[in-house]
Amino acid sequence: MATSLTLIATPCTAPRSSSSFALAPRLPPRCSNATAARRRVPVRGAVRATTLQSDQEPAGSGDSGATTTKLSAWTSVRQERWEGDLPIEGCLPPWLNGTYIRNGPGMWDVGEHAFHHLFDGYATLVRVSFRGWGGARATGAHRQIESEAYRAAVARGRPVLREFSHCPAPAKSLLHRVGDLVGLVTGAALTDNPNSALLPLGDGRVMCLTETTKRSVLIDPDTLETVGRFRYTDRLGGMVQSAHPIVTETEFLTLLPDLVRPGHLVVRMEAGSNERKVIGRVDCRGGPSPGWLHSFAATEKYVVVPEMPLRYSSASLLASELAPFYAFDWVPASGSYMHVMCKSTGKTVASVEVPPFMAIHFINAYEEEGDEAAVVVDCCEHYGDPAIIETLVLSRLRLLRGKDVLPNARVGRFRIPLDGSPFGELETALDPEEHGRGMDMCSINPARLGRKYRYAYACGARRPCNFPNTLTKIDLVEKKAKSWHEEGSVPSEPFFVARPGATDEDDGVVISIVSSDDGEGYALVLDATTFEEIARVRFPYGLPYGFHGCWIPATEE
Numbered sequence: 245m246a247t248s249l250t251l252i253a254t255p256c257t258a259p260r261s262s263s264s265f266a267l268a269p270r271l272p273p274r275c276s277n278a279t280a281a282r283r284r285v286p287v288r289g290a291v292r293a294t295t296l297q298s299d300q301e302p303a304g305s306g307d308s309g310a311t312t313t314k315l316s317a318w319t320s321v322r323q324e325r326w327e328g329d330l331p332i333e334g335c336l337p338p339w340l341n342g343t344y345i346r347n348g349p350g351m352w353d354v355g356e357h358a359f360h361h362l363f364d365g366y367a368t369l370v371r372v373s374f375r376g377w378g379g380a381r382a383t384g385a386h387r388q389i390e391s392e393a394y395r396a397a398v399a400r401g402r403p404v405l406r407e408f409s410h411c412p413a414p415a416k417s418l419l420h421r422v423g424d425l426v427g428l429v430t431g432a433a434l435t436d437n438p439n440s441a442l443l444p445l446g447d448g449r450v451m452c453l454t455e456t457t458k459r460s461v462l463i464d465p466d467t468l469e470t471v472g473r474f475r476y477t478d479r480l481g482g483m484v485q486s487a488h489p490i491v492t493e494t495e496f497l498t499l500l501p502d503l504v505r506p507g508h509l510v511v512r513m514e515a516g517s518n519e520r521k522v523i524g525r526v527d528c529r530g531g532p533s534p535g536w537l538h539s540f541a542a543t544e545k546y547v548v549v550p551e552m553p554l555r556y557s558s559a560s561l562l563a564s565e566l567a568p569f570y571a572f573d574w575v576p577a578s579g580s581y582m583h584v585m586c587k588s589t590g591k592t593v594a595s596v597e598v599p600p601f602m603a604i605h606f607i608n609a610y611e612e613e614g615d616e617a618a619v620v621v622d623c624c625e626h627y628g629d630p631a632i633i634e635t636l637v638l639s640r641l642r643l644l645r646g647k648d649v650l651p652n653a654r655v656g657r658f659r660i661p662l663d664g665s666p667f668g669e670l671e672t673a674l675d676p677e678e679h680g681r682g683m684d685m686c687s688i689n690p691a692r693l694g695r696k697y698r699y700a701y702a703c704g705a706r707r708p709c710n711f712p713n714t715l716t717k718i719d720l721v722e723k724k725a726k727s728w729h730e731e732g733s734v735p736s737e738p739f740f741v742a743r744p745g746a747t748d749e750d751d752g753v754v755i756s757i758v759s760s761d762d763g764e765g766y767a768l769v770l771d772a773t774t775f776e777e778i779a780r781v782r783f784p785y786g787l788p789y790g791f792h793g794c795w796i797p798a799t800e801e
């Protein structure tokens with residue numbers, strides 16, 4: 245039955261200790277997994293059909309079977325917002341004062357429409373605030389970001405704009421088709437659903453964004469309210485951007501792929517400003533368009549521009565049709581390259597061909613000086629295979645739990661020589677068995693950004709699994725990993741928070757939000773040194789999976 249999505253005042257249904265009422269849309273019941281499995285698969289070409297056959301039903305070891313699971317990771321949040329106190333189990337460190345916020349696609353169902361891919365969901369923020377001074381206390385909240393895409397979908401009861409794997413049906417009337425065409429050419433038909441990154445800017449503003457340049461939003465980190473649009477005062481244009489600008493206290497660096505004249509603009513915005521300035525441009529070496537640029541890396545002096553064979557499909561964007569990989573084509577013959585641009589001069593100081601790679605997330609990069617000067621770049625590398633994109637189709641995530649279908653991944657380490665050599669190397673930084681051959685969603689100590697570093701925190705695998713299910717601390721010097729795992733649970737990106745005044749790289753905690761097999765949701769706090777659990781802070785309801793987090797330290801009270 246179609247359910248109204250009009251905003252109505254409703255009390256929270258979830259039990260809570262002390263919490264506020266939320267203005268909540270009446271959402272449809274949680275998507276049934278069986279229904280999702282039968283849904284038509286809107287992807288053609290090289291991508292395998294994702295309608296699951298009965299022989300693909302998960303064996304369902306114990307209670308982790310898809311039909312009986314209460315796991316909330318892949319189901320939409322049931323109300324627009326909630327906030328309240330959270331009970332703490334364990335002992336939070338007294339120095340942990342501040343707010344952890346995580347962004348991600350928490351709403352995959354609107355009206356009768358159920359999205360197909362993890363990346364499609366409307367952005368949901370989840371917050372946990374820790375107050376250690378004078379006794380530990382934690383409060384939590386979640387809230388939908390009010391993007392144009394979300395508001396239009398709620399108003400119409402169906403998605404109106406193009407999302408990662410969803411193209412709206414073409415208009416029926418000629419007049420509306422002209423409108424559609426304008427929308428395609430200007431990019432207005434694309435989503436602004438900011439479910440990817442969450443960036444505390446150096447000036448105190450907090451920005452959420454996706455990969456379209458159409459609109460990024462500013463949010464209030466306390467109420468999670470969407471407080472406005474982030475308006476650039478420059479006229480750089482372009483349709484797409486990296487989902488992961490590199491932000492420090494002083495600057496914001498990002499890449500703008502040029503789909504018309506294949507290349508990338510490397511741009512910089514000073515903290516406090518709304519104007520991006522071009523540092524330089526890198527032309528693509530392979531064609532016919534830039535490689536997907538979800539993220540990139542930078543050292544203290546250089547910006548590293550990756551060019552991989554999963555390339556933006558201009559035809560898909562202009563025709564509003566899905567390409568074999570949604571908005572992308574896999575073009576192995578186009579080659580893989582890494583470009584290094586000097587931040588201060590805008591000159592490309594290296595442009596090398598590298599072995600084929602497929603990386604969504606770069607971890608870090610640093611310079612190596614001496615006779616063999618080079619830039620070292622680490623990423624979560626999927627063995628040059630785009631299959632990981634299909635792994636993230638919601639029906640697969642829901643129905644293949646317990647099946648060993650997560651493609652292998654490793655920490656890929658590039659070495660880009662700065663002596664003009666035409667080739668760069670790609671090696672495996674540590675034995676992937678250390679992290680169960682699963683590897684993505686990474687963070688590091690931000691004090692090591694762009695510098696030589698030892699530890700990375702990521703989601704790894706305890707097999708059999710269809711999605712990363714461990715939190716893993718990787719020691720890139722000892723080439724060892726330590727993992728946290730809870731049977732049936734899905735943890736999100738482990739986010740490192742340094743202890744104030746710390747000098748050791750791993751002196752701090754790691755925070756992750758976990759959706760557990762019994763339907764519960766909690767924020768987990770691990771000691772980053774020992775990687776042992778020190779506390780968990782429970783939400784009164786299960787939380788959907790989410791992507792990336794940030795930390796906003798509290799100001800002294």
Ligand SMILES: CC(=O)/C=C/C=C(C)/C=C/C1=C(C)CCCC1(C)C
Nearest residue numbers: 363406407408440454455456484571
């Ligand atoms: C969250 C995440 O990892 C990736 C999200 C990517 C998105 C939302 C990409 C969106 C796009 C469109 C809606 C059409 C244009 C191309 C592209 C930027 C891929």
Ligand SMILES: CC(/C=C/C=O)=C\C=C\C=O
Nearest residue numbers: 604632683684685712791
């Ligand atoms: C969750 C994910 C990949 C998992 C692979 O093992 C990618 C998410 C990308 C968005 O930031």
Ligand SMILES: [Fe+2]
Nearest residue numbers: 440487538791
């Ligand atoms: Fe990401």
